[in-house]
Amino acid sequence: MKYINNLLLKFLHKIPPELSHNITIKLLKNGLNPQNFIKNYKNLNVSLGNINFKHPIGLAAGFDKNAEAFHKIDKLGLSHIEIGTVTPKYQAGNDKPRVFRLHQDKAIINRLGFPSKGLSYVKKRLERHKSNIPLGINIGCNKETTDYIGDYLKLTKNLGHYANWLTINISSPNTPGLRNLQTSNMLSKLLQTIDNERKIIENMKGSSLQIWLKIAPDLNDQELKKLIDTSIQNNIDALCISNTTIKRPNDLISNSKLENGGLSGKPLFSQSTIMLAKAYLYSQNNIKFIGIGGIDSGETAYLKILAGATILQIYTGLVYNGPAMINKINNELSVKTGSEKLSKIIGSKAYEIINGNYLND
Template sequence: MNDFLSSIGRRGLFMLDPETAHGLSIKALKSGLVPSCAPAADPRLVQTVAGIRFSNPLGMAAGYDKNAEVPNALLKLGFGFTEVGTLTPKPQDGNPKPRIFRLTQDNAVINRLGFNNEGHEVAFERLSAGRLNGIVGVNIGANKDSADRVADYVAGIDKFYSVASYFTANISSPNTPGLRDLQARESLAVLLSAVLSKRDALAAASGKRIPVFLKIAPDLTEEGLDDIAAEALEHDLDGLIVSNTTLSRAGLKAGPHNGEAGGLSGTPLFERSTAVLAKVRQRVGKSLPIIGAGGISSVETAIEKVRAGADLLQLYSCMVYEGPTLPSRIIRGLSNLMDREKVSSITELRDSAVDKWASKQLD
């Protein structure tokens, strides 16, 4: 019955412009029209990553709840955590519309939103006004017209330190000109030093250490991955998120929107993002936490990310096609897989396919 209702809902939403449909889905979550469908807790899926205890490894990626409007409602869908943002110090409109495009034949999305959000102050008021019912990460970025982008990231740490379960520094969106330049080694060293210094100062003052993750692109070269891994380890970063959207259009079916500018997400991102994940795991070793994101649409793709080296998982775009029951279906599927594999913890499956995925060539 839930699958039938999801199918009806998808057909209705797909009659609308993608950005309008997104706004309606936020309103539905706010209103409570989307019922709670969290699966029963399974201790085999519980793990502690970067000092945080996660009830299950699946999270909602940043980009959906940009303005921290519905974190509790998302957690009720079965996610073990959710991430709000990307948030910039000042409000900004982002790029001109239309700026989201469905590639229905590929179960994919192209977006060139450009960090559209209501700014730090509005999101902070929402997060601090009510009780958060789980783990809520805050994804921070820089304003497009910022004179000092590093300072914008530091401001995000400062503003949200009292409400964030963890931070993600997003330097990998392709939709803010020059942002990905922060992935270059010298620039990244400056950014990480500034962000982590601010975090450490706030931790000393508050007695509470909030982890900081770095979100990277799937379009990096092997040499670029070397540099990021080296800086992550040198600066004692708490973890990485692999990966953001891609500029590649390899393997897409013919369609009216395939040539649109922006980042591609959804099913076609799975192969490349998983290969990059495994390559990063080889470079950083076994201890540094990694959140695997990109193309997760099923229990099979979720567990393959774990086998490629992920401790935690995130999805977003595939919910456009699979509906709001996707997270609970994946979590139930992971529990069933634990039964079949006869393992006591999902962590026992991590890294079992790292070499296979890491051997894939990056285009």
């Protein structure tokens, strides 16, 4: 089985990235994926508010944008999944090619620009299928919108009933103007509007709906602090740190390194982990964190938790290493955590990480 999985991974790396992704989604949708049952690691059980996760590792947004395979994802051994980004209306996204593998750097640059089959398509999929693991829905506005808040409100009203959490995505670098929402005066109004709607949905469905906010790793310290204050004031449950970066580290070597778009994977690890540690210390336990960016081993997962993450999400590491990586990370993480509970070590080395003592670039 391992041999077949390695062959499949090799084949998927030989063909263009988007085609490879579409084939992977089809395989998953039809149950033709390798199975990695979730082992029960007692020391890795973790909860965030009222949501319990068997272990911290979940699938980041962007992989199952249109809710095609979310109901089969647990078979890969992941503890949760975030579908989307979903936009209100169908949109095609940017011209192809728009995803580039940086093999030698174990990274990806994408400038997809929120291709989405739109709200009504995704809603139908969610009516038809249920997730076996906690489910988040990542929401974003249409490129041509003139009413940002209206777009996010519409998505919240329509999709909130199906999710354990909604993630407000204002950090894609590929929708012009979107990232400016992070630092604009409009942010408070946006978060307040979504928080009000969340309460209505919670009353209707009789269970809680968390609101998470996904941010860019390119904010400066002052912008980050202001955003954290605004998020706490508006009852945001968690910040997802981070989305892709528009920066290009000097040591990238792959041919596609200068393509426009957001960079993910290994080269994003330090930048996103240092930002996570800063956010953790600044927030003084008033908000939780989802650690995302460059996780591909037990060590990188462990460092994200020491920096302040309660749970973790992966994307690019999975593209390069395949689903076998998930159980491998958990095995290593369980050994590292030892007799401690995971929840006891969250943020315990945030200070050291900021001071450069823990991360080897």
